[in-house]
Amino acid sequence: MSRSDRPLFALDRRTLLKGALGAGLTAGGWPLLCAGPARAQFKAFPFSLGVASGEPAPDGFVIWTRLAPEPLTPSGGMPPAPAEVTWEVAADQGMQRVLRSGKASARAEAAHSVHVEVEGLEPGRDYFYRFRAGGAESAVGRSRTLPAPGAAVSQLRFASAGCQKWEEGYFTAWRRIGEENFDFVVHYGDYIYEAAAAAVDDRGRPLSRVMPPDFGPCLTLADYRRRYALYKGDPDLQAAHASCAFLPSFDDHEVANNWTADADPKKKPLTAFLSRRVAAFQAWYEHMPVRRSALPRGPDISAYRAFCFGNLADIAVLDTRQYRSHRACAELFDSCKQAEAPERTMLGAAQERWLADILRAANGTWQILAQQVLFSRLDWRFFTGHGGAELELRMDAWDGASAGRNRVLKMLQETRSANPVVLTGDLHRGMAMEISANPDDPGGPCVGVEFLATSISSDGDGSRNVRNAEAIFRQNPHLKFLNVERGYTRHVVTPARWQADFRAVQKVSTPGAPILTRKSFVVEAGRPGLVDV
Numbered sequence: 001m002s003r004s005d006r007p008l009f010a011l012d013r014r015t016l017l018k019g020a021l022g023a024g025l026t027a028g029g030w031p032l033l034c035a036g037p038a039r040a041q042f043k044a045f046p047f048s049l050g051v052a053s054g055e056p057a058p059d060g061f062v063i064w065t066r067l068a069p070e071p072l073t074p075s076g077g078m079p080p081a082p083a084e085v086t087w088e089v090a091a092d093q094g095m096q097r098v099l100r101s102g103k104a105s106a107r108a109e110a111a112h113s114v115h116v117e118v119e120g121l122e123p124g125r126d127y128f129y130r131f132r133a134g135g136a137e138s139a140v141g142r143s144r145t146l147p148a149p150g151a152a153v154s155q156l157r158f159a160s161a162g163c164q165k166w167e168e169g170y171f172t173a174w175r176r177i178g179e180e181n182f183d184f185v186v187h188y189g190d191y192i193y194e195a196a197a198a199a200v201d202d203r204g205r206p207l208s209r210v211m212p213p214d215f216g217p218c219l220t221l222a223d224y225r226r227r228y229a230l231y232k233g234d235p236d237l238q239a240a241h242a243s244c245a246f247l248p249s250f251d252d253h254e255v256a257n258n259w260t261a262d263a264d265p266k267k268k269p270l271t272a273f274l275s276r277r278v279a280a281f282q283a284w285y286e287h288m289p290v291r292r293s294a295l296p297r298g299p300d301i302s303a304y305r306a307f308c309f310g311n312l313a314d315i316a317v318l319d320t321r322q323y324r325s326h327r328a329c330a331e332l333f334d335s336c337k338q339a340e341a342p343e344r345t346m347l348g349a350a351q352e353r354w355l356a357d358i359l360r361a362a363n364g365t366w367q368i369l370a371q372q373v374l375f376s377r378l379d380w381r382f383f384t385g386h387g388g389a390e391l392e393l394r395m396d397a398w399d400g401a402s403a404g405r406n407r408v409l410k411m412l413q414e415t416r417s418a419n420p421v422v423l424t425g426d427l428h429r430g431m432a433m434e435i436s437a438n439p440d441d442p443g444g445p446c447v448g449v450e451f452l453a454t455s456i457s458s459d460g461d462g463s464r465n466v467r468n469a470e471a472i473f474r475q476n477p478h479l480k481f482l483n484v485e486r487g488y489t490r491h492v493v494t495p496a497r498w499q500a501d502f503r504a505v506q507k508v509s510t511p512g513a514p515i516l517t518r519k520s521f522v523v524e525a526g527r528p529g530l531v532d533v
């Protein structure tokens with residue numbers, strides 16, 4: 001169905017009353033107590049936030065939507081009652097050969113979101129899906145199942161992306177990702193930013209887009225829901241979600257800037273921060289195509305998990321926020337003995353044990369650690385200034401818990417991980433690094449590589465020119481590429497080689513910019529290190 005032949009949803013009072021009664025509502029608009037999910041009628045198009053798929057498996061994936069005829073209102077324009085949604089999965093884009101279908105209940109408790117775990121499909125195939133509710137039909141999304149476990153696979157194509165501050169730029173990079181027909185997208189986090197509406201950015205520069213003036217900081221569930229609704233209303237982001245499955249994870253801005261475990265960085269009382277985490281995780285779950293196993297329990301969410309892409313790659317999606325040690329040292333960029341304490345961790349003991357098990361069982365050519373913050377050591381003194389005498393490490397990254405990083409490096413060594421590749425984001429810069437076996441000797445032998453994807457839009461229009469670049473590279477011999485344009489990283493993986501393309505959009509202050517590959521690197525299987533191409 002094209003946009004122009006969608007049913008009209010501006011209903012007159014009589015139709016509305018008929019619809020309300022049909023939907024099990026009383027004339028006062030409240031649900032009848034014994035009414036189950038019912039066919040709903042809407043004031044406006046209910047699929048305003050698009051569709052998404054995620055968590056691919058060899059026999060299926062999750063499909064997601066949320067009914068929100070008035071997306072920016074606290075309720076999304078839905079009554080406090082369940083609504084019935086039907087779904088279909090087809091072999092073709094025209095939705096003629098429907099293979100699976102069913103009904104789901106969109107419940108007010110979950111912001112009328114729907115998460116369907118589709119099963120019984122064939123491995124390594126494209127599928128298409130859509131939803132219907134109250135006479136409305138969603139856009140059609142594409143998804144792809146993973147190859148069968150252990151299957152010989154010739155290629156994997158995917159993107160790693162994140163950091164999408166809505167106010168700071170258009171989501172053109174998402175539009176370009178949507179055009180690539182990827183196997184999936186790894187989202188490293190910062191899907192939303194939690195700060196209040198403003199007219200200028202942190203440096204006083206005008207913003208590309210201005211949030212509605214009543215958008216305060218995200219503190220309550222209603223705040224986080226409205227923020228996701230604003231972001232997910234973006235047509236470029238919707239196009240990316242409709243194009244392939246996502247493997248979502250979260251970083252800090254889904255909750256609060258630079259949060260650590262149970263602590264608010266601004267040292268608010270513990271209980272206040274944990275209530276915020278309850279709201280933030282609930283809204284994250286409601287808006288991500290994830291499984292029921294990710295439904296939060298109070299302030300806790302289960303977000304680390306593993307995927308296998310045939311015999312080609314094992315993927316561990318990590319959670320580096322929920323179980324990490326509280327921030328060390330006095331400043332964000334600093335160095336101190338506390339950061340080197342043996343008990344410090346980014347993953348927590350249980351996730352470390354889980355990762356060791358995953359790496360021990362890994363059979364793929366490539367072992368992917370998909371995570372949020374910089375893994376490699378990085379000396380920031382020429383980034384933050386003009387190079388003082390003191391080492392400056394970023395305490396929000398793995399440099400703030402070097403013992404935890406050493407344990408992961410030891411795991412990679414002990415499990416004889418064939419070709420580790422760490423995927424990262426967070427810094428709004430594109431970076432390629434060789435991971436040193438000994439982080440204190442950054443130019444020494446390397447055990448794997450790290451590709452850091454730049455931001456989709458955060459920090460606004462970028463530049464090819466990096467201040468103090470020569471000094472930064474001299475200080476960090478394992479750093480092979482650095483740039484501050486906006487975009488994403490494309491990964492083309494085969495049994496023999498991994499190619500990472502740093503994709504850049506010209507500008508994000510206006511929509512529709514073209515995309516180009518700024519730089520590519522290759523890793524040859526069995527030979528850790530970056531080959532410049």
Ligand SMILES: [Fe+2]
Nearest residue numbers: 163190426458
């Ligand atoms: Fe970010």
